[in-house]
Amino acid sequence: MSFDVEFYFDFSSPYGYLASCQIDDLALRYGRGVNWRPMMLGVAMKQTGGQPLLHIPLKGEYSTHDLARTARRLDIPFTIPEQFPINSLAASRAFYWIDDNYPERSRNFAKAAFRMFFGEGSDISMPMVVADIAESLGVDRKALMLGLMDSDVKNRLRMETNIAVERGVFGSPFILVDGEPFWGADRLNDLEHWLDVGGW
Amino acid sequence: MSFDVEFYFDFSSPYGYLASCQIDDLALRYGRGVNWRPMMLGVAMKQTGGQPLLHIPLKGEYSTHDLARTARRLDIPFTIPEQFPINSLAASRAFYWIDDNYPERSRNFAKAAFRMFFGEGSDISMPMVVADIAESLGVDRKALMLGLMDSDVKNRLRMETNIAVERGVFGSPFILVDGEPFWGADRLNDLEHWLDVGGW
Numbered sequence: 001m002s003f004d005v006e007f008y009f010d011f012s013s014p015y016g017y018l019a020s021c022q023i024d025d026l027a028l029r030y031g032r033g034v035n036w037r038p039m040m041l042g043v044a045m046k047q048t049g050g051q052p053l054l055h056i057p058l059k060g061e062y063s064t065h066d067l068a069r070t071a072r073r074l075d076i077p078f079t080i081p082e083q084f085p086i087n088s089l090a091a092s093r094a095f096y097w098i099d100d101n102y103p104e105r106s107r108n109f110a111k112a113a114f115r116m117f118f119g120e121g122s123d124i125s126m127p128m129v130v131a132d133i134a135e136s137l138g139v140d141r142k143a144l145m146l147g148l149m150d151s152d153v154k155n156r157l158r159m160e161t162n163i164a165v166e167r168g169v170f171g172s173p174f175i176l177v178d179g180e181p182f183w184g185a186d187r188l189n190d191l192e193h194w195l196d197v198g199g200w
Numbered sequence: 201m202s203f204d205v206e207f208y209f210d211f212s213s214p215y216g217y218l219a220s221c222q223i224d225d226l227a228l229r230y231g232r233g234v235n236w237r238p239m240m241l242g243v244a245m246k247q248t249g250g251q252p253l254l255h256i257p258l259k260g261e262y263s264t265h266d267l268a269r270t271a272r273r274l275d276i277p278f279t280i281p282e283q284f285p286i287n288s289l290a291a292s293r294a295f296y297w298i299d300d301n302y303p304e305r306s307r308n309f310a311k312a313a314f315r316m317f318f319g320e321g322s323d324i325s326m327p328m329v330v331a332d333i334a335e336s337l338g339v340d341r342k343a344l345m346l347g348l349m350d351s352d353v354k355n356r357l358r359m360e361t362n363i364a365v366e367r368g369v370f371g372s373p374f375i376l377v378d379g380e381p382f383w384g385a386d387r388l389n390d391l392e393h394w395l396d397v398g399g400w
Binding site: 193 | 244247248249250251256257258259261262265266269270272273368370371381383384386387389390393400
């Protein structure tokens with residue numbers, strides 16, 4: 001199986017969450033694996049001058065409506081959490097620490113963190129909440145809490161974010177397949193068609 | 201046939217063009233007609249603080265790529281015109297003047313203007329070019345040129361734009377069906393599903 005579907009997202013991105021519920025199954029239908037790559041969207045958005053989506057007049061109200069509608073259509077549990085948007089540093093750093101120490105669990109951690117945040121409204125900006133999620137997946141809680149403060153882990157997230165920006169990533173979700181960029185949960189149909197026919 | 205699919209667009213919007221090539225056929229599959237409503241996107245964008253899409257760093261480059269890719273997939277002729285973006289006042293005013301005087305020709309005028317601009321790269325900000333397009337559809341050229349300067353026509357476009365903003369329109373294309381909003385050419389799949397099942 002080739003793993004060259006690169007899935008960039010920020011844990012604070014609701015459309016990133018909707019994509020996260022679909023991307024693995026979609027890629028698998030075409031024999032592809034997915035590299036999950038959390039990053040700090042705020043860094044990318046400095047380049048585009050973008051604002052947090054749901055705070056923009058008109059566009060924010062529309063997007064809130066569209067998110068709920070899309071989640072209903074896909075039968076995905078969805079809420080706008082009370083604490084939103086959040087600082088996703090703890091969740092993102094936890095992902096990379098888990099990816100280094102329990103490589104087979106990092107993806108499940110990402111799915112569980114997204115689900116706790118946008119499915120149940122828990123505040124995943126808090127390291128304790130992140131540790132709870134990781135612990136439920138069999139991760140050593142104490143080691144993870146230390147890992148979150150490790151400068152190697154902080155640098156890793158910074159480096160992954162820089163790589164993303166260099167590759168042109170400016171939003172979440174942002175998917176690269178064989179170098180081809182797809183921005184937005186609403187591009188999954190196009191992505192699927194691309195995987196199906198091998199580009200056009 | 202019910203005509204309650206409201207299709208809002210700006211003639212300077214490339215995603216509006218892509219939607220314009222699909223919207224009538226899509227609605228017709230569900231026995232619906234479409235009200236074509238050009239408006240001044242700049243007025244709506246004052247509310248959202250939006251920038252012209254293709255001028256935004258990273259996002260602009262991505263969108264240029266995505267537009268060409270989407271047009272290829274849909275087999276729609278597409279180019280980014282040399283003069284772009286343009287002031288679409290002349291084309292929009294012409295639309296409403298034709299809609300009043302040759303109601304059965306306004307939609308074909310809109311399609312032809314979009315096609316001349318994004319299909320062939322002609323500068324439809326120029327009243328002479330707009331008049332050429334209208335004349336080719338059997339519209340009285342001289343009467344139209346006078347109409348473009350008529351304050352009633354100017355007010356009509358202003359009014360239609362205000363109505364759009366009041367209805368929450370902040371982008372192009374923006375489609376309302378039975379009050380339900382769909383923003384972006386990438387929401388046509390959702391719109392189709394909505395027409396198919398009557399909402400969800």
